[in-house]
Amino acid sequence: MRNVNPDNSRKQRILKTLIFAAIIIGILALADTKLRGFYLGVFLLFGINAIACLGVSITNSYANIFSLGFGGIMLMAAYTCVLFTLPVSYKESTLTLPLWLENLQAPFILALIVSGIVAVLSSIVLVLPAFRLRGHYFVLASMGINIVMTNLAINMRAYTHGPLGLRNIPFHTNVWWVYGLLALTVFFVTRFKRSKFGRALIAIGKDQTLAAALGIDVVKYKIYAFVIGSFIVGISGALWVHYTGSMHPNVFDLNFVFHIIAMLAVGGSGSVTGALLGAAIITAFTHLARPIQEGFALFSFDVPPLIGLIQVLLAVVVVLIMIFRPDGLIGSREITFNSVKCNFVMPKAREEEKG
Amino acid sequence: MEVLHVTGLTKHFGGLTAVSEFDFSLKNRELAGLIGPNGAGKTTVFNLMTGILKPDQGSVLFQGEDLAGKPPHISSNKGLVRTFQNIRLMSNMTVMENLMPAFHHRINYSLAGAMLGTPDFKKVETEMENTIADVLGKMDIIQYAYENVTDLPYGVQRKVDIARALCMNPKVLLLDEPTAGLNPIEADEIVNIIKYLNENLGISLVVIEHNMRVIMSICTRIVVMHEGSVIAEGTPGEIQDNPDVARVYLGSRRMYKAVAGGE
Numbered sequence: 001m002r003n004v005n006p007d008n009s010r011k012q013r014i015l016k017t018l019i020f021a022a023i024i025i026g027i028l029a030l031a032d033t034k035l036r037g038f039y040l041g042v043f044l045l046f047g048i049n050a051i052a053c054l055g056v057s058i059t060n061s062y063a064n065i066f067s068l069g070f071g072g073i074m075l076m077a078a079y080t081c082v083l084f085t086l087p088v089s090y091k092e093s094t095l096t097l098p099l100w101l102e103n104l105q106a107p108f109i110l111a112l113i114v115s116g117i118v119a120v121l122s123s124i125v126l127v128l129p130a131f132r133l134r135g136h137y138f139v140l141a142s143m144g145i146n147i148v149m150t151n152l153a154i155n156m157r158a159y160t161h162g163p164l165g166l167r168n169i170p171f172h173t174n175v176w177w178v179y180g181l182l183a184l185t186v187f188f189v190t191r192f193k194r195s196k197f198g199r200a201l202i203a204i205g206k207d208q209t210l211a212a213a214l215g216i217d218v219v220k221y222k223i224y225a226f227v228i229g230s231f232i233v234g235i236s237g238a239l240w241v242h243y244t245g246s247m248h249p250n251v252f253d254l255n256f257v258f259h260i261i262a263m264l265a266v267g268g269s270g271s272v273t274g275a276l277l278g279a280a281i282i283t284a285f286t287h288l289a290r291p292i293q294e295g296f297a298l299f300s301f302d303v304p305p306l307i308g309l310i311q312v313l314l315a316v317v318v319v320l321i322m323i324f325r326p327d328g329l330i331g332s333r334e335i336t337f338n339s340v341k342c343n344f345v346m347p348k349a350r351e352e353e354k355g
Numbered sequence: 356m357e358v359l360h361v362t363g364l365t366k367h368f369g370g371l372t373a374v375s376e377f378d379f380s381l382k383n384r385e386l387a388g389l390i391g392p393n394g395a396g397k398t399t400v401f402n403l404m405t406g407i408l409k410p411d412q413g414s415v416l417f418q419g420e421d422l423a424g425k426p427p428h429i430s431s432n433k434g435l436v437r438t439f440q441n442i443r444l445m446s447n448m449t450v451m452e453n454l455m456p457a458f459h460h461r462i463n464y465s466l467a468g469a470m471l472g473t474p475d476f477k478k479v480e481t482e483m484e485n486t487i488a489d490v491l492g493k494m495d496i497i498q499y500a501y502e503n504v505t506d507l508p509y510g511v512q513r514k515v516d517i518a519r520a521l522c523m524n525p526k527v528l529l530l531d532e533p534t535a536g537l538n539p540i541e542a543d544e545i546v547n548i549i550k551y552l553n554e555n556l557g558i559s560l561v562v563i564e565h566n567m568r569v570i571m572s573i574c575t576r577i578v579v580m581h582e583g584s585v586i587a588e589g590t591p592g593e594i595q596d597n598p599d600v601a602r603v604y605l606g607s608r609r610m611y612k613a614v615a616g617g618e
Contacts, residue, residue, distance in 0.1 A: 188470065195469035195476075196462055203456040206445040209407060213439070215431035215460040215523060332447070 016337065024183075032175040040175075041243070042287045047178035048239050050279035053263050054185050054272065055232030060261075061269035062198065063225040064205030066135075068261070069126045069142035071252035072149025073230050074237030076122040077115040079153065079160055081238035082169055082247055084111035090168045096158040108172045112181075112238050119234020122149075123226045130222060146257060153249035165248030173243040181239065185232055190272050192228070201225055202270070259286070262318050268328030273335040278328065285317065286310055356383045358559050359435070359527050364403055364413035364423075366396075373399045375583045377413070381527065381561060386553045388574035389563045390594075392603055395580040397563045398440060401529050405430045405437045417527070432460040436525035440532045440563075442516045444504045450515050451500050454487045457522035487522065494518045494548060510541035517548060521556075528552065530562045534569050542569055549573055571595070579603070 031043055052074070059065050083097070084106040091102050106114070125148075129141040153160045160166070192198045200221050203211040212218050241247050259282060267278020295305035321329065333339070357380050364377040374396040381387055389397050402408040404415050406427040415423045415430075422430045431437075445453050462479045469476055491497040494514045499507055504515060513533060520528055533549065534542040546569055552558045553573075564570040570577065571591040579587040579594060581603040587594060594600055 191470050191472070192466075195466070196456075196459055196464070197466060197469065199452075199456045200459050203445065203459075206448075207443055209427075210439070210443045210445070211456065212427035213405065213407070213431055213437060214456050214519070215428045216456065217426070217428050219426075 020337075024179075028175055028179050038287075042283060044173060044175065044178050044243050045287065046280055046283040047175075047182045048173075048236055048243060049260065049263060049283050050276050051178075051182050051185050051239065052233055052236035052260050053267070053275040053279045054189050055229045055234075055236060056260055057264055057269060057272075057275050058189070058192075058201070058229035058232070059225045061264060062193070062201040062205055063222060065130050065222065065225065066139050067126055067130070067142040068139060068254070068257050069123075069145040069149075070230070070233045070260070071254065071257040072146040073119045073122050073126070074233055074240070074252045075149050075153055075249070076237075077119040077234030078237040078241040078247060078252070080118040081111045081115035082166055082241055083159065084114060085170055085172065085242070086166065087168060087170070090166075094161050094166070108177070108242070112235055115238040116231040116234045119230045119237070120227050123230035126230075127223055127226045130226070131219065143254065146252075146254060150249050150253060160247075160249060163249060165246060167246045169241060169245045169247060171242060171245050173239050178239055178243075181235060186272055186276070189232075193272065197221075197224065259314075262314065264328070265318060266321050266328055268330040268332060270332035271328075271330055271334050274328055274330045274332070277330065277335075281329075282314070286314060289313070357381065358383050358418055359404075359561075360416040361400075361404065362414050362416075364400065364415070365411045366399055366403055366408060367411055372583050374403065374410075377403075377580075377583075377585060379578060379585075381559050384553065384557050384559055385576065386549070386560045386562070386574055388570045388577040389561055389580065390565070390567075390570055390577060391580035394582075396583045397580055398531055400580070401437055401531055401561075401563065404529065405435060428460075431523060434524065434526035435529070436520045436523045436527070437529040438516050438520050438531055438533065440535065442512055444512055444515060444519075446505050447503060449501050450491070450496070450504055450507075451484075451487060453504055453515060454490070454519050454522050455483065457519045458483045458486070461524060490518050490521050493521075493551070510537050510544070513537060513541070513545060514548070517545070517552075521552070525558055527559045527561070530560060532563055532565065534564065534566050542566060545569075546573055 031040070035043055052070075056067075056070050059067050059070075083091075083101060084104060085108060088103060088105065091097060095102070125145055126142055129145075130138060133141050154163050156162075193202075200211065200216045201224070203214060203216055204218055204221055208218055211221075237252065240251075244251075263278035263282045264275060265278070266281055267276065268274030289310060293306050293309035296303050325331075359379070359381040361377060361379040364374055364379075365372070366374045377396075377400055379400075389400070391397055399408065403410045403413075404422070406422060406425050406429065409424045413423060414421050417430065417433060417435050420433070422433070422435065462483060464473070464476045464479055488497060488500070491500055494517065496511055496514050496518070499511060499515075504512060507515070517530070517533065520530075530549070534545050537545065549560060549562065550573060553560055562570065562574065574591060577589065577591055577594045578585055579597075579600050586599050586603065587597045589597070
């Protein structure tokens with residue numbers, strides 16, 4: 001369905017892409033200058049969550065290896081990144097590090113890349129059970145790995161300061177870092193999905209025996225899936241910790257993991273735009289609807305504060321979507337220029353085409 | 356010239372011997388049939404030949420190379436391609452998308468090439484789409500190219516399955532019950548396709564089939580299996596007159612008499 005409009009010449013396409021990019025950059029510049037405090041935070045969190053969703057979708061949606069272990073991988077990546085960027089004096093006073101690490105101050109970009117690589121290396125602990133376990137058994141094993149990583153962070157006090165956590169982390173994350181990396185990730189995953197590599201992963205996800213019979217090296221591609229997915233997820237974790245400015249071992253716990261899974265489930269697994277949509281809906285819902293759990297007056301009726309109401313409502317939303325749209329809001333399809341044009345802008349033209 | 360030579364293939368599942376000492380050879384451009392009652396081990400033989408199961412003993416020489424025990428993607432990439440009894444199409448994807456992964460081995464570009472959309476990448480992808488259109492045209496199902504496979508009739512799904520195997524450029528094609536679940540008209544279409552593959556494209560085939568009308572009309576040689584071993588081999592005429600074959604399918608005369616009340 002790539003060429004719905006055959007006289008869409010190359011020049012026109014480039015022009016369209018440029019206009020689209022200009023609009024996006026304009027919106028980002030506006031957000032960068034106008035948004036402050038809470039709303040800027042929500043805007044950044046959407047970007048960070050969206051990157052995490054795209055990374056997770058490579059293993060969980062395309063290759064269909066349902067893993068809950070990415071929280072542990074994000075934790076590893078985030079701690080690595082923090083060790084590279086924390087002020088030397090703070091490291092001296094709170095952590096017991098080797099001298100070279102204590103004096104290390106790296107630029108943010110380098111720290112991000114290294115934390116991505118550490119994420120890939122730590123994903124080995126997920127890859128190994130992925131070849132021996134299937135289905136629910138692997139889900140449980142990966143959940144266990146998540147908890148193991150958290151406990152590791154609690155107990156490795158020399159590097160993580162244990163449950164007391166770390167503060168004074170420089171706020172490197174801004175609109176341009178988050179959305180620049182999000183744009184790169186979207187570009188990468190879209191192209192990946194449409195190449196032979198993505199198709200191989202999808203085939204493995206649908207039916208492993210079939211994929212092998214089609215000449216796809218299942219073992220190799222499962223490793224690829226974890227390498228690529230973990231790298232993206234790790235970068236997202238590193239961005240997150242430089243947005244909040246503080247770090248403790250429980251930030252990427254199962255609660256966080258289930259939020260990301262909910263985003264994929266709501267938006268539609270196996271779709272780039274679906275992941276973005278899901279991330280937008282869940283992030284906006286959990287943050288912007290927060291005032292309702294702090295108590296309000298309804299028709300002279302005082303509703304007391306109900307802390308945790310958001311989590312309950314989120315669960316209700318997810319259950320409703322699972323009942324009425326089990327594949328997520330847009331399933332494995334993609335929202336593109338053409339699909340928007342056919343469905344919303346010019347529905348008449350589409351009907352004429354059909355008839 | 357032999358393209359496929361299987362000797363002494365044996366497989367045990369626990370205490371059950373699924374296949375024992377299976378010998379088989381296939382000449383270039385030959386069309387052989389593999390029949391036998393349910394549970395005779397026909398599909399297990401296919402699984403052993405393509406590496407989905409590892410044989411306990413024996414060798415699978417394909418064009419002079421031993422494939423026994425190698426992972427399934429190796430044999431597929433060398434040109435020993437199979438289809439499955441229960442079709443195994445990827446649900447909720449179009450016919451086009453179902454055929455694309457079959458080109459995995461034939462197309463080679465790097466990940467970086469795919470990311471940057473190099474001219475080479477575009478050329479290879481266009482060639483792939485053209486080949487798919489060509490294959491679908493041969494099968495006469497090109498009108499379904501962008502349909503969801505789950506919505507298609509069973510007969511068309513069978514053709515898509517064979518088309519997918521054909522996309523892998525096979526030298527030897529192993530078809531596992533290609534006409535199961537089809538009506539006589541659809542079965543005839545599949546028979547014509549099989550004949551076309553064999554005669555016009557020069558593909559050697561091994562066909563597992565329960566439909567005797569189909570197997571007797573297309574095969575030049577038939578192998579009969581029973582409880583894991585070969586009990587007869589020959590032309591369709593010889594197989595039809597073979598008393599052993601009649602016994603495994605219909606039971607012995609004495610058994611028949613006992614059941615029928617004796618005469």
